[in-house]
Amino acid sequence: MSEIILSGDPPVTVSLRRSARARRLSLRVSRLDGRVTLSLPLRLGEREALGFLREKESWIRDHVAACGPEKRVVPGAVLPFLGRPTEIVTGQGRAARLWPGRLEVPGRPEQAGAKVKAFLRLEAQMRLRLACDRYAAALGVPYGRLSLRDPRSRWGSCTSEGNLMFSWRLVMAPEAVLDYVAAHELAHRLEMNHSERFWAHVARICPDHRAHRAWLRQEGETLHRWQFG
Template sequence: MPLVPFSITPVEEAEPVVVAGMQTTIIWRKNERARRVALRIDPQAGRIVITLPPRGSRQAGLALLRGHESWVAERLASLPPALVIADGNEIPVFGQPHRIVHDVRARGGAVIETPVIRVSGHPDFLARRVRDMLRDLAFREFSAMARRMAAQFHARPGEVRIKDTRTRWGSCTADGTMMFSWRLIMAPRFVQHYVVAHETAHLRHMNHGPDFWTLVETLTPHRAEAAGWLRREGPGLLRIS
């Protein structure tokens, strides 16, 4: 089945659909760079995404969906339950559960006091304060880690950006700009170590050839274990919002 990387495009439309008896939603996306119709599951929103090339038709997209209906239904059914960042709920930080506590007496936004995340201010802003705190923590942790790793082979990362991506935990561009998902801060440290090593290795090798993987394994011993964790547990992090 053809798959393409997720990309944000201004041309999109939602449509309800029934798949194997399950009510769900298709997000139709037009992508000027797409060469063929592509189908994927957005694990964060729990929806189907069908990307169409400039001359692609919805009929072709529906045909692709119906041809893989069982796979789509299985993927949707296997998604972990969605978890809202709210007072009393637990979310992981560095792989460890932390209970969110709204404290009207607290100051300073959201603060980690393991095993609690204490949040001040109006309750309407609680989720945003927690996300902002986790993004800041991710920036500090991953920037420092990337610099330490790059120094091992006399390289230097460019700008580090923290984003809310849906299919990539990290990326590295040719100019050395590195991107990491803020949700990665919720994963265990060994997983973070692998993802940062992967992207840092791209400062030397902008490919996934043998030399690239040799450098990754020089930078981190966690490749196999972390990749397995992300396959199993990564969708659960995408369901936290």
């Protein structure tokens, strides 16, 4: 993948992604890290690409400027847990302990990120398992393996075999949003598509699903800005 740098203050690096499927130029600015990607047809030259970028430079810079910075998990940071602000503080003992408004994390400050991540994964596993069991019973369907990952392009998935995958970062979202994603994936046990029948199943077990989908569209990428390493 080649790059073009738009000079200016600051300079902006644009990654060029050539695709046999591309029929036109297409710009994308990641809301997560401000990365700019230009997709273009295989035979289009870089001169044409640069001309297009110059035409869109104001739009590019506005969207890059709107991206929030990464946030590191260290003592004193305030991150969301089930949608509620939770301060990371240094604690005693061997395991992280949750209190109203704070999470006590033992050990050295440089270990805080890894220990908070481990705590969040355990909480996500427990809460998603409970939600999936509840919705599976409501729909009258079984499901297979439940796994947690950290994808950037989706919050959950369901295979044809009934295996479920979820982003563990959902535990930072409001609990109703986490529950909605579980309901969404369990509904795929009845319809492996997004047809009207699928959404009817979702609405039956999660009546407020539209509001929770809207939250993920508007706020979901802020969860990915937290860095635990």
